[in-house]
Amino acid sequence: EVQLAESGGGMVQPGGSLRLSCAASGFAFSNYDMRWLRQAPGKEREFVAAIDWTGSRINYADSVKGRFTISRDNANNMMSLQMNMMQPEDTAVYYCNAPRNNGPDYWGQGTQVTVSS
Numbered sequence: 001e002v003q004l005a006e007s008g009g010g011m012v013q014p015g016g017s018l019r020l021s022c023a024a025s026g027f028a029f030s031n032y033d034m035r036w037l038r039q040a041p042g043k044e045r046e047f048v049a050a051i052d053w054t055g056s057r058i059n060y061a062d063s064v065k066g067r068f069t070i071s072r073d074n075a076n077n078m079m080s081l082q083m084n085m086m087q088p089e090d091t092a093v094y095y096c097n098a099p100r101n102n103g104p105d106y107w108g109q110g111t112q113v114t115v116s117s
Contacts, residue, residue, distance in 0.1 A: 002026035002106050004096045009111030012086055016115070020081040022096030022108060030074035032106075033099060036081045038092035038113075048094070049081060063089070086115045 008020040020036070033052045039045040049070040050059045058070055069082040079096060096108035 004098065004106055004108035006094060006096050006108045006111040009094060009113045011114040011116065013117050014087055014115055016086050017082070017084045018086065018113060020083065020094055020111060020113070022079040022081075024077040024079070024096075024098070027098070027106065029077040029098075034072060034079050035097040035099060036070060036079075036094060037097055038090075038094045039110075040089075040092040043092075045095070051079065083113070086113075088115045091115050 003025045005023045006020060007023070008018060010018060012018050031053055033050060035050040036048040037045050038048050047061050048064055049061065049068055051057070051070045051072050055072050055074070060068060067083065067085045070080070072079045081094070083090065091114050093110040093112050095110045098106035100106065
């Protein structure tokens with residue numbers, strides 16, 4: 001059974017940091033490009049960051065560039081998102097995603113991140 005399990009969400013003050021993790025199982029994680037997306041209340045789900053299967057090609061949304069860092073550990077089937085200098089507009093449910101060409105994407109259940117004073 002394919003599983004993507006996010007963890008590490010919570011509440012943080014503006015300017016603070018959180019680290020999200022995504023544990024993958026049930027598929028060949030090391031062969032997949034991976035992404036983080038987020039969805040704020042009343043808004044569309046949006047792209048946050050992506051990392052290719054080798055870990056060498058990385059992309060960020062402009063809104064998080066310079067503040068967030070995506071990484072992966074293929075040996076342990078894990079992906080992470082280090083979030084620094086967080087702002088209230090970063091408040092959202094964050095999702096781990098494995099895009100697929102030959103079927104529906106794999107998705108985690110999401111983890112809530114709230115930035116508030």
